[in-house]
Amino acid sequence: MAVKTALIGLGIMGRRMLEHMVRHNGYEPIALWDPDPEACAQAVRLAPDAAIATSAEAAMDAADLIYLSCPPAPRKAYALTAAAAGKALFLEKPLGVDVAESEDLVDRLASFGVPVAVNFTQAAGxxxxxxxxxxxxxxxxxxxxxxxxxxxxxxxxxxxxxxxxxxxxxxxxxxxxxxxxxxxxxxxxxxxxxxxxxxxxxxxxxxxxxxxxxxxxxxxxxxxxxxxxxxxxxxxxxxxxxxxxxxxxxxxxxxxxxxxxxxxxxxxxxxRPEDPRATSLKAQLDDLRLCLDGKTNRLATAKEALRVQKLVEAMLAGKP
Structure with missing residues (x-):
């Protein structure tokens, strides 16, 4: 059975994921949302059977899997809303830019017990x-x-x-x-x-x-x-x-x-593959299905993403 999926954030990364979810028989994109009407229009051309929701929350209500490709700032709030409703999550990185906020996010996601993976694109490659x-x-x-x-x-x-x-x-x-x-x-x-x-x-x-x-x-x-x-x-x-x-x-x-x-x-x-992006995204989506089914998979965990975020933010802060 294809997993009913909502995509929040329809910029270049969101539309790329949408395009490859449409191709994959494991996913059924049914709801889309972005604050930019032009991004929504471009997304609908890729997935004409999906509906543009009136809000991110409305899009999430209709789905079992939520893919978040919005900028980092609103990601935590959307992720917690979805997890509290029992939805599985596929997150773009970074988890955020504030380490303490992301530590809280990872702890709270674990408490909800829903499947969570982060899209480091080489993970399943x-x-x-x-x-x-x-x-x-x-x-x-x-x-x-x-x-x-x-x-x-x-x-x-x-x-x-x-x-x-x-x-x-x-x-x-x-x-x-x-x-x-x-x-x-x-x-x-x-x-x-x-x-x-x-x-x-x-x-x-x-x-x-x-x-x-x-x-x-x-x-x-x-x-x-x-x-x-x-x-x-x-x-x-x-x-x-x-x-x-x-x-x-x-x-x-x-x-x-x-x-x-x-x-x-x-x-x-x-x-070299004929279409490297297609090969990479298919591998990620194949392993995401394993994750959703509770099976061993190669995708990045939220804890791994948090470790990377801590390294990144320490580097950006500078250390003599």
Whole structure:
């Protein structure tokens, strides 16, 4: 049986999820809501059988699963309303920007006992699954640490500009939106991390988000995760995570391109999918059904998302 689903937040991420839920036989999007009429109109074109609700609460009333793709600020209130009504939740990250508020959210969601997962998009992908297996089996040798490199010509990127909040310090920025994914991946391989030092750089306008991030994080036994991120200059996007092993290392580029090196040039492990986004979202939605059915799945838990949020906010606050 397809799960009746409501989608709250119909910006670019919400519409992408809607498009792939429509394709998936495990989901039936029945209710949609966004404060922007144009976003609603675009969403209805993707899912003509779904109804635009009069409010977020009305959309949630009609469904069994609530997908929240709204900006971080209202996410907690919507999530708690849904959970109190016994609805399952699929949340975009971050959980929020205030750590104490998110700690309270995670505790209260646990008390309701509803299925909850967070959409770190690599969680169910072949790259994280295969690198995790290689790390556990010893194929990589000793796992020594990780490097994260992210560079953009501009932020937000062209396809993100409709989500204007992404350019502001209060809720946006590449550390929350992109580096968080690679922190989640790194913790899955290396274990819990702590921020040792972090140096963000911000523009003169105090309202705008960071343009650079340099940071060192470490595991409990001192293995480093090094981060270098910047915005500016005529260049293509670069999004790269390298898990470094004593025998072999794995480099994940653009979230899904998995390559291996034994000391020489990195070589891609598998043929690239024809539609990487479709492949990724289908894997996430397949595992979400497992989560909804109480079965073992690879999706990020609320506790994992909270750990990542704490790292991100510590980095943005800076640590000498």
């Amino acid at each position: 072949s790259a994280l699954t295969d690198v995790s297996k290689a790390a556990r089996s010893g194929v990589l040798g000793d796992v020594l640490g990780a490097d994260i490199v992210v560079t953009y010509g501009a932020w937000p990127r062209a396809w993100q500009k409709a989500a204007d909040w992404l350019r502001f310090r209060d809720e946006g920025g590449m550390t929350r939106e992109v580096i968080s994914h690679f922190l989640f991946f790194s913790e899955r391989i290396l274990g819990p991390l702590t921020v040792v030092w972090a140096r963000p750089s911000f523009p003169d306008d105090p309202a705008l988000c960071e343009t650079h991030m340099l940071a060192r994080l470490e595991t409990s036994d001192g293995r480093p995760v090094t981060i270098m991120a910047s915005v500016g200059g005529a260049q293509p996007d670069r999004q790269e995570l390298t898990i470094k092993g004593s025998r072999a290392s794995r480099r994940i580029t653009d979230f899904y391109v998995d390559a291996v090196s034994d000391g020489g040039a990195f070589t891609e492990i598998r043929e």
